[in-house]
Amino acid sequence: MSGEDNLLRLVEAEDGDENNYHLQDQVGFILRKAHQRHVSIFASQIGDLTPPQFAALAKLYDIGETSQNQLGTLIAMDAATVKGVIDRLKARGLVEVSKHEVDKRRLLVNLTSEGREAIERLIPLARAITEETLAPLTTKEAATFLRLLAKLA
Amino acid sequence: MSGEDNLLRLVEAEDGDENNYHLQDQVGFILRKAHQRHVSIFASQIGDLTPPQFAALAKLYDIGETSQNQLGTLIAMDAATVKGVIDRLKARGLVEVSKHEVDKRRLLVNLTSEGREAIERLIPLARAITEETLAPLTTKEAATFLRLLAKLA
DNA sequence: TCAAATTCATTCGTATGCAAATGATATCAG
DNA sequence: CTGATATCATTTGCATACGAATGAATTTGA
Numbered sequence: 001m002s003g004e005d006n007l008l009r010l011v012e013a014e015d016g017d018e019n020n021y022h023l024q025d026q027v028g029f030i031l032r033k034a035h036q037r038h039v040s041i042f043a044s045q046i047g048d049l050t051p052p053q054f055a056a057l058a059k060l061y062d063i064g065e066t067s068q069n070q071l072g073t074l075i076a077m078d079a080a081t082v083k084g085v086i087d088r089l090k091a092r093g094l095v096e097v098s099k100h101e102v103d104k105r106r107l108l109v110n111l112t113s114e115g116r117e118a119i120e121r122l123i124p125l126a127r128a129i130t131e132e133t134l135a136p137l138t139t140k141e142a143a144t145f146l147r148l149l150a151k152l153a
Numbered sequence: 154m155s156g157e158d159n160l161l162r163l164v165e166a167e168d169g170d171e172n173n174y175h176l177q178d179q180v181g182f183i184l185r186k187a188h189q190r191h192v193s194i195f196a197s198q199i200g201d202l203t204p205p206q207f208a209a210l211a212k213l214y215d216i217g218e219t220s221q222n223q224l225g226t227l228i229a230m231d232a233a234t235v236k237g238v239i240d241r242l243k244a245r246g247l248v249e250v251s252k253h254e255v256d257k258r259r260l261l262v263n264l265t266s267e268g269r270e271a272i273e274r275l276i277p278l279a280r281a282i283t284e285e286t287l288a289p290l291t292t293k294e295a296a297t298f299l300r301l302l303a304k305l306a
Numbered sequence: 307t308c309a310a311a312t313t314c315a316t317t318c319g320t321a322t323g324c325a326a327a328t329g330a331t332a333t334c335a336g
Numbered sequence: 337c338t339g340a341t342a343t344c345a346t347t348t349g350c351a352t353a354c355g356a357a358t359g360a361a362t363t364t365g366a
Contacts, residue, residue: 324350
């Protein structure tokens with residue numbers, strides 16, 4: 001056995017597991033799983049709307065009519081994604097679109113009365129979803145978690 | 154003005170913003186954004202592989218040959234999703250599949266030598282991705298965050 | 307003013323992600 | 337042993353998600 005071999009073994013012993021890569025400890029992997037769990041909880045409480053669709057309705061309810069592009073910025077969706085979401089909400093009669101009178105590039109999006117009723121009905125469920133998602137944490141832990149998560153996002 | 158009106162106003166005043174639903178404060182929305190940010194960081198460091206593809210390679214590197222179904226369980230992908238991921242890795246020559254000799258239902262998946270070289274080369278980059286993702290937090294905050302995130306996932 | 311740069315929306319291609327249905331195989335229970 | 341169950345994999349359909357390319361409209365800057 002060479003001196004190099006001894007040194008290598010020593011280093012590996014000192015490192016413990018540091019030379020091993022454990023997927024299940026990586027923030028990206030756990031983040032993906034936590035997100036999956038939330039989506040699953042969401043689906044169990046609100047079966048006929050996806051989280052992105054809900055986000056679009058909730059934001060329109062909050063700020064009123066806006067352009068598709070601006071809405072996308074506010075709910076963190078790129079232009080291609082938000083178009084699909086709005087198309088499906090439009091097909092279901094929950095939002096309506098119109099052309100901006102001055103800036104002809106813009107597509108204005110707004111809730112229909114049906115969309116307004118839907119979001120008002122769903123917001124209590126959304127609170128329950130948040131609660132269930134955070135249920136594994138104590139109130140204090142949840143506050144800490146949300147603070148740190150917001151710093152990452 | 155009725156007594157009910159007074160009571161309502163009082164309650165609303167005491168509630169502050171509690172009657173308003175703010176999407177940007179909901180754990181699901183922030184979780185989605187944090188996940189998006191991580192995927193973006195991942196793509197900037199490892200452009201030719203997605204996080205799910207990397208997860209499959211890393212897990213195979215960790216545990217060796219396994220069935221497609223078992224691999225899916227280990228990396229939190231349902232059967233339909235893992236099939237697509239493995240198909241694409243197979244097309245790129247990073248994994249190879251074979252039939253289980255005893256249980257003919259199972260599809261065994263393993264790294265090719267090329268896949269092994271790839272994951273060994275990428276693991277240092279993955280460590281950098283984790284670091285960059287957690288960069289907005291102090292070391293202590295990151296430890297707390299990971300602990301709480303794991304409880305949620 | 308007017309050409310260049312920017313913005314808004316759309317389209318295409320690729321890659322997750324999951325529910326539901328299906329087929330093949332294996333295991334279990336009576 | 338065999339019918340009922342369960343497991344493994346595949347396929348289809350739908351919904352994000354994003355890069356890149358395109359076209360229309362607006363804004364900027366020399």
